[in-house]
Amino acid sequence: MESGSQSEGLGAFGWWLVAVSQALGMSMVVLTGVWMGQYHGGFSWDGSAHQFNIHPFCMVLGLFLYGDGVLVYRVFRNESKRPVKMLHALIHVMSMIIFLIGIVAVFGFHSSNKIPDMYSLHSWCGLATFIGFCIQWLMGFGFFLFPVASAWLRAWYLPLHKFFGVLMFALMTMSCLLGITEKLLFALPSTYSKFLPEGVLANCLGVLLLLFAALLGYLVTREEYRRPPNPEEEPLSVHFKTLNEEAASPRGSLTSP
Amino acid sequence: MESGSQSEGLGAFGWWLVAVSQALGMSMVVLTGVWMGQYHGGFSWDGSAHQFNIHPFCMVLGLFLYGDGVLVYRVFRNESKRPVKMLHALIHVMSMIIFLIGIVAVFGFHSSNKIPDMYSLHSWCGLATFIGFCIQWLMGFGFFLFPVASAWLRAWYLPLHKFFGVLMFALMTMSCLLGITEKLLFALPSTYSKFLPEGVLANCLGVLLLLFAALLGYLVTREEYRRPPNPEEEPLSVHFKTLNEEAASPRGSLTSP
Numbered sequence: 001m002e003s004g005s006q007s008e009g010l011g012a013f014g015w016w017l018v019a020v021s022q023a024l025g026m027s028m029v030v031l032t033g034v035w036m037g038q039y040h041g042g043f044s045w046d047g048s049a050h051q052f053n054i055h056p057f058c059m060v061l062g063l064f065l066y067g068d069g070v071l072v073y074r075v076f077r078n079e080s081k082r083p084v085k086m087l088h089a090l091i092h093v094m095s096m097i098i099f100l101i102g103i104v105a106v107f108g109f110h111s112s113n114k115i116p117d118m119y120s121l122h123s124w125c126g127l128a129t130f131i132g133f134c135i136q137w138l139m140g141f142g143f144f145l146f147p148v149a150s151a152w153l154r155a156w157y158l159p160l161h162k163f164f165g166v167l168m169f170a171l172m173t174m175s176c177l178l179g180i181t182e183k184l185l186f187a188l189p190s191t192y193s194k195f196l197p198e199g200v201l202a203n204c205l206g207v208l209l210l211l212f213a214a215l216l217g218y219l220v221t222r223e224e225y226r227r228p229p230n231p232e233e234e235p236l237s238v239h240f241k242t243l244n245e246e247a248a249s250p251r252g253s254l255t256s257p
Numbered sequence: 258m259e260s261g262s263q264s265e266g267l268g269a270f271g272w273w274l275v276a277v278s279q280a281l282g283m284s285m286v287v288l289t290g291v292w293m294g295q296y297h298g299g300f301s302w303d304g305s306a307h308q309f310n311i312h313p314f315c316m317v318l319g320l321f322l323y324g325d326g327v328l329v330y331r332v333f334r335n336e337s338k339r340p341v342k343m344l345h346a347l348i349h350v351m352s353m354i355i356f357l358i359g360i361v362a363v364f365g366f367h368s369s370n371k372i373p374d375m376y377s378l379h380s381w382c383g384l385a386t387f388i389g390f391c392i393q394w395l396m397g398f399g400f401f402l403f404p405v406a407s408a409w410l411r412a413w414y415l416p417l418h419k420f421f422g423v424l425m426f427a428l429m430t431m432s433c434l435l436g437i438t439e440k441l442l443f444a445l446p447s448t449y450s451k452f453l454p455e456g457v458l459a460n461c462l463g464v465l466l467l468l469f470a471a472l473l474g475y476l477v478t479r480e481e482y483r484r485p486p487n488p489e490e491e492p493l494s495v496h497f498k499t500l501n502e503e504a505a506s507p508r509g510s511l512t513s514p
Contacts (some may be wrong), residue, residue, distance in 0.1 A: 017412050104304075115450070116451070117449045119449060119450045119451075119452055119456065120441075120449065120460070121434060121437055121438050121441070121459070122438060122448075123462040124460055124464065125434070125463070125467065128414070136504075155267045159479070159480065161480070163474075163475060163478065164448060167471055167474065174430075174431045174434060177378060177431060177434075178380070178434060178437060178438050180378055181377070181378050181379065181435050181438050181439060181442075182438060182442065183440065184377075184378070184443075185438075185442040185443075189446065192376060193371075193372070193373045193376045194373070195376055199376065202383055203378045204378070206378040206382070207381065207382070210428070210431075214424055217424065221420065222416070222420070223416060239461070
């Protein structure tokens with residue numbers, strides 16, 4: 001059964017992992033809502049701490065969407081390439097808008113409360129990641145959706161796009177965890193060490209984020225889960241390398257003798 | 258020149274990246290030493306805050322060594338496989354011992370100062386990563402250095418070992434960044450936001466750690482930098498998949514027409 005599910009790529013086993021990743025993703029969004037709602041008074045756009053609360057919620061929701069935007073290449077691995085590309089770009093635009101709302105929310109909160117901006121490692125990492133994500137999105141659009149780049153240029157850029165896509169995802173997760181730590185040390189400076197419910201809940205949120213990122217990372221980098229090549233669909237495919245890889249065949253190398 | 262350096266794998270271009278990674282690695286170790294030495298009174302094993310200072314220094318040094326332990330497969334990509342494997346295992350044992358000293362140092366400091374253990378997200382991530390690293394090392398030793406596992410079992414485990422190796426590296430980096438944020442918020446609760454030298458220095462340390470991790474991640478996952486297969490060396494090589502990959506040939510697919 002193990003080798004059967006491996007040889008089918010995203011067969012029975014892979015779908016379970018996708019289902020678990022979605023459960024983790026939804027749990028982390030809900031848990032962020034509960035944390036900000038139950039322990040910090042909920043959400044509003046009025047310059048108060050309630051406006052700050054929008055920031056973690058948007059960043060976690062944006063991360064979930066970003067991960068799913070990468071995952072579409074695995075989930076829709078047997079569909080036509082172009083609609084999947086467009087879905088990938090579209091989900092990432094949505095994720096970018098949600099990140100932007102989260103960033104504007106915290107800058108607005110700082111400005112209303114005379115709190116300096118951009119002094120913490122969290123803010124440095126977070127903003128650099130957001131800028132990197134925007135550049136990555138524009139490059140992806142230019143190279144793969146807009147018919148400008150040559151097949152050679154696309155083939156040159158594809159592995160970089162994939163590497164930086166996974167790197168951005170890791171940096172987003174890291175920025176979220178740094179944000180959780182900052183928030184806990186600001187909110188519970190003397191009681192974080194007492195294992196109070198809020199501290200434990202926020203730590204669990206961090207663990208969920210890590211599990212989501214690790215599982216997504218596994219699903220999108222595992223060789224057998226790669227999109228199978230379709231030479232008829234793309235005669236000038238940027239994936240010509242894949243055509244030569246045994247791993248991309250229905251019977252992957254791991255099931256070879 | 259570009260395609261020439263790509264086709265040579267770790268040719269001129271790759272060596273520059275390796276050199277930059279080592280410069281980043283050494284800078285981050287020195288910067289941690291400066292941070293703990295200049296701003297927190299240096300090191301000693303006496304239960305005081307000076308004992309705590311050993312913790313960040315060891316964790317950053319251990320991370321540098323861990324990264325280099327992975328990099329040996331790229332740097333010595335044309336050497337015999339077995340000595341490289343042993344070097345990989347040996348560097349990781351050294352890294353593990355240094356991590357352990359760092360962990361014992363902080364537990365000892367907590368115990369001497371009646372500070373609770375294991376309440377923060379940093380401690381949860383850090384300890385889970387260390388335990389994961391130990392398990393990963395033992396599995397690697399059992400599968401690849403101790404002649405027990407069959408070729409099939411090795412081939413099954415190899416991609417998992419690689420994935421979890423990179424994941425552990427990402428988690429170690431993340432744990433270090435969480436530690437930097439914690440330390441800054443404990444040490445400078447009201448002045449971190451004033452861009453004082455200590456805060457900026459520690460933020461820069463975080464950025465160096467991220468750059469080191471990103472560059473190492475690139476060097477060890479880039480297809481063209483993979484170790485070329487040597488069928489004579491290992492007739493039952495676990496890398497039989499690689500033999501079928503055009504990318505592993507001296508002229509990689511990216512230089513194809």
